[in-house]
Amino acid sequence: MIELKEVPQEKQQEVKNFCNLNNVLFDEAAISHIVLDSSNILGVSQLKVENGIAEILSIFVKEEFRNMGFGDGLLKMQINYCYRNSISFIKVKKGLNDNFFKRAGFVEKGDYLVLDVQAFYANLKCQQ
Template sequence: MIELKEVPQENQEKVKIFCDVNNIPFDGGAISHIVLDGSNVLGISQLKVENGIAEILIIFVKKEFRNMGFGDGLLKMQINYCYRNSISFIKVKKGINDRFFRRVGFVEEGEYLVLDVQAFYTNLKCKQ
């Protein structure tokens, strides 16, 4: 069974091991989300919040599990985290898969792509 969930701060070891094995940066102070298939980690994301603005540090899914919606799920968990915690804006450095972020509604602002969290939920079109 596939699960996407937030990783409590005290349980970040699994995220750190995944990052080390896949040679990607890890921030012990970031908010982490994880995609699990049983005990197998398929992907992770990390979000750093400073001064009321969130920055996406990484969204990474193992190559063999890409194009299955896990990256979208991790991004939506980050957006939802910000919404629930009254964080108005999320930014990500340009050059980190810009097309992926623009597809969701991120817009260019200097060296970042930025998403207005409230506008994202206001403009969300649900299919009936």
């Protein structure tokens, strides 16, 4: 069974090992979300919050599991985390995967792509 979940701070070592094996940036102080199949990590994302603004540090899915919606799921978990914690804006440095973030509603602002979290949820439309 595939799960997407937040990783408690005390269980970050497994995420760090995955990031090291896949040459992905890892920040011990960041909030980590993972895609998990049984005990195998398929993807990871990290979000750092400073001064009320969140910055996406990474979203990574192993090559053989891409184009299955896991990256979108990780991004939505990050957005939901910000919404639940009253964080109004999320930013990501340009060049990480600009088209991926623009499709989700991020807009260019200087060296970053930025998402207004409240506007993101206000623009959601339920599909039948």
